[in-house]
Amino acid sequence: MRKIAIVGSPNVGKSVMFNNLTGSYATVSNYPGTTVEVLRGKARIGSEEFEVIDTPGMYSFLPITEEERVSRAIILDEQPCVILHIIDAKNLERMLPLTLQFLEAGLLVILVLNIIDEVRDLGINIDVLHLEKELNIPVVETVSTTGEGMDILKGRIEEHVKRFC
Amino acid sequence: MLKDFAKRIGYDDPLEIYLSRIESLLLSDYKITKRAIAILLLQEDNEMLDRIKDKEKERAEEILKVIQEAKAHYSHPLSYIISLRRQKETNRISQAVMSFKKAGKVSFSERLSKIMMNPLTGGPILLAVLYYGLYKFVGTFGAGVLVDFLEDKVFGNYVNPFVTNLVSAAIPLKIIQDLLAGEYGVITLGVRYAFAIILPIVATFFFAFAIVEDTGYLPRLAMLVDQLFKKIGLSGRAVIPLVLGFGCDTMATMVTRTLPTKRERIIATLLLALAIPCSAQMGVILALLEGRPLGLIIWLGVIFLVFLIAGYLASKIMPGELPTFYMEIPPLRLPQFSNIFRKTASRLNWYFWEILPLFLFASVLIWLGQITGIFNFLVKILEYPIGWIGLPPQAAIAFLFGFFRRDYGAAGLYDLKKAGLLSGNQLIISCITITLFLPCIAQLLMNVKERGLRMGIAISIFILFFSFSIGYAVNLILTLLNLQL
Numbered sequence: 001m002r003k004i005a006i007v008g009s010p011n012v013g014k015s016v017m018f019n020n021l022t023g024s025y026a027t028v029s030n031y032p033g034t035t036v037e038v039l040r041g042k043a044r045i046g047s048e049e050f051e052v053i054d055t056p057g058m059y060s061f062l063p064i065t066e067e068e069r070v071s072r073a074i075i076l077d078e079q080p081c082v083i084l085h086i087i088d089a090k091n092l093e094r095m096l097p098l099t100l101q102f103l104e105a106g107l108l109v110i111l112v113l114n115i116i117d118e119v120r121d122l123g124i125n126i127d128v129l130h131l132e133k134e135l136n137i138p139v140v141e142t143v144s145t146t147g148e149g150m151d152i153l154k155g156r157i158e159e160h161v162k163r164f165c
Numbered sequence: 166m167l168k169d170f171a172k173r174i175g176y177d178d179p180l181e182i183y184l185s186r187i188e189s190l191l192l193s194d195y196k197i198t199k200r201a202i203a204i205l206l207l208q209e210d211n212e213m214l215d216r217i218k219d220k221e222k223e224r225a226e227e228i229l230k231v232i233q234e235a236k237a238h239y240s241h242p243l244s245y246i247i248s249l250r251r252q253k254e255t256n257r258i259s260q261a262v263m264s265f266k267k268a269g270k271v272s273f274s275e276r277l278s279k280i281m282m283n284p285l286t287g288g289p290i291l292l293a294v295l296y297y298g299l300y301k302f303v304g305t306f307g308a309g310v311l312v313d314f315l316e317d318k319v320f321g322n323y324v325n326p327f328v329t330n331l332v333s334a335a336i337p338l339k340i341i342q343d344l345l346a347g348e349y350g351v352i353t354l355g356v357r358y359a360f361a362i363i364l365p366i367v368a369t370f371f372f373a374f375a376i377v378e379d380t381g382y383l384p385r386l387a388m389l390v391d392q393l394f395k396k397i398g399l400s401g402r403a404v405i406p407l408v409l410g411f412g413c414d415t416m417a418t419m420v421t422r423t424l425p426t427k428r429e430r431i432i433a434t435l436l437l438a439l440a441i442p443c444s445a446q447m448g449v450i451l452a453l454l455e456g457r458p459l460g461l462i463i464w465l466g467v468i469f470l471v472f473l474i475a476g477y478l479a480s481k482i483m484p485g486e487l488p489t490f491y492m493e494i495p496p497l498r499l500p501q502f503s504n505i506f507r508k509t510a511s512r513l514n515w516y517f518w519e520i521l522p523l524f525l526f527a528s529v530l531i532w533l534g535q536i537t538g539i540f541n542f543l544v545k546i547l548e549y550p551i552g553w554i555g556l557p558p559q560a561a562i563a564f565l566f567g568f569f570r571r572d573y574g575a576a577g578l579y580d581l582k583k584a585g586l587l588s589g590n591q592l593i594i595s596c597i598t599i600t601l602f603l604p605c606i607a608q609l610l611m612n613v614k615e616r617g618l619r620m621g622i623a624i625s626i627f628i629l630f631f632s633f634s635i636g637y638a639v640n641l642i643l644t645l646l647n648l649q650l
Contacts, residue, residue, distance in 0.1 A: 061201075061205070062205055062208050062210055062244065063210075063212070069212065076196055076197065079196065092255075092258075092259040092262075092263065093252075093255055093256055093259045096255040096258060096259065097248070097251045097252060097255050100174060100251050100254060100255065101201070101251070103173065104173060104174070104198065104200060104201045104204060105197035105198055105201035106197055106198035106201065107197065118496075121496075123265060123266040124263055124264070124265055124266070125263070125264045125265075125266060126262055126263055127261075127262045127263075127264070128262075130261060130262045131258070131262045134258050134261065134262065135258070
């Protein structure tokens with residue numbers, strides 16, 4: 001079964017995204033040799049079933065905490081074919097450095113601009129097409145708590161899997 | 166899934182040369198780009214280093230040499246240079262893709278938010294928050310009503326007599342009896358102190374703090390005081406530990422861990438110990454200065470001045486880069502009470518287990534001080550500085566015991582006040598001095614624990630001299646001006 005890893009810094013809505021994708025079934029287990037808990041569940045996207053992994057929060061690809069080490073190990077060792085980098089769209093400046101690190105490593109992530117509703121409330125507009133061109137990866141806007149944008153995200157995942165996996 | 170057409174940022178020329186030299190030495194397959202491995206290696210990623218040692222064998226030596234060369238080439242750590250470059254690229258992209266619409270109509274919460282951050286209007290709001298949140302709720306309700314109930318009723322009537330009887334029945338040795346259940350016993354003093362005095366005060370404080378936090382007031386307060394705090398070597402970020410200090414300085418000192426630089430942590434620790442009275446101290450002081458509004462104003466003024474001057478001097482003595490401060494300002498929200506209760510409970514739990522051992526240790530110290538006679542000796546020594554600041558020698562006992570037991574210190578001073586031994590001037594001076602003086606032994610221990618033995622002791626000795634010097638100065642000024650308050 002192919003894997004989808006959900007990555008990103010803490011408090012950006014990773015777990016809600018995980019629940020949106022997987023429904024209610026999830027297994028919690030300690031990552032081997034650590035005290036860090038990792039959530040895994042299954043998701044059907046298109047005609048394919050995936051294993052979805054909710055990784056612990058990470059700020060940088062250069063790990064400092066045990067959580068970050070686990071998240072990196074999942075990315076390196078489990079070779080997920082889709083990596084969803086979830087960010088808080090309000091804080092583009094703080095969140096994009098990690099995206100750049102993924103790209104530097106040749107990992108083709110899908111960038112998810114979560115909590116986009118709060119960005120709109122602030123009167124800010126993010127030009128998604130421009131951002132896609134800058135980074136050369138798919139960028140999707142979502143509001144994980146309401147489910148807004150989930151269909152588009154699933155469509156982009158399908159596309160991505162067809163092209164690269 | 167290694168695709169090279171994705172975005173890739175370039176670094177400056179020397180760094181690129183080091184990177185390609187390392188890349189050319191990496192011959193194994195790493196599942197991510199060799200460039201990324203090289204960048205991680207330059208940033209001292211030990212986990213990666215172990216991996217390449219394992220995979221590249223003899224070439225690892227060569228790679229290590231290139232890393233050393235690269236490090237020597239730059240005056241800053243490479244991780245800093247690399248992050249800076251990434252941040253620059255991020256900022257460029259963000260600015261390119263983000264645009265701001267014309268501001269719509271200003272909502273009520275936005276207007277309120279602006280009012281809170283404006284120095285002119287924000288000041289009175291801060292005072293109102295302090296008055297109702299701190300003075301009324303924590304001070305009057307928590308430190309007054311709840312403490313009275315737990316301390317007098319629960320411990321005074323039930324727990325202490327029970328423990329005392331039990332211990333005297335079970336253990337024949339007087340000295341051990343004292344250790345467990347005497348006046349300064351581990352249970353009768355240490356546990357009682359933690360449960361009956363600290364718990365209610367801190368619980369009400371955490372509750373008020375969670376409300377302030379969840380409404381989004383805290384970051385606005387941080388913005389409000391940021392400019393002022395920059396002058397004393399801190400930034401708006403220090404607002405959180407300093408506000409917590411009004412609840413309990415010991416806990417607040419622990420929270421200085423959240424400050425980013427060592428310099429800020431030291432300055433904040435010093436200011437907490439010196440000029441931020443904890444709720445227990447405030448209780449004593451407000452009671453002593455009852456009915457003396459002028460005294461209260463002088464006390465407030467002196468403490469605030471000391472706060473600014475000490476902070477300013479400390480920031481001059483300890484040069485360092487100005488702290489940068491960036492804080493997201495979340496929207497103002499009505500707090501959810503279930504959330505506030507959960508937060509209060511989990512913080513109390515965390516705090517309590519950190520603090521309880523300190524109280525137990527403190528009561529063992531008091532017990533030792535009593536049986537060895539060190540206490541009497543210390544009181545004799547303290548009488549000198551007490552005399553210099555114009556207080557009667559009886560106040561020495563109050564000061565020393567106040568350090569170990571706030572209520573004893575307070576009771577001592579009340580007695581002196583009642584006996585008419587303290588004039589108005591002396592009351593104000595003793596209030597100022599006891600505020601500046603280290604609040605309690607638990608904080609002394611926490612200073613040592615957090616800042617290390619040398620810095621902890623240095624801060625304490627400085628405060629000892631400084632608090633009495635200020636007391637002396639205020640006494641001198643009042644005498645010279647021939648003021649009787």
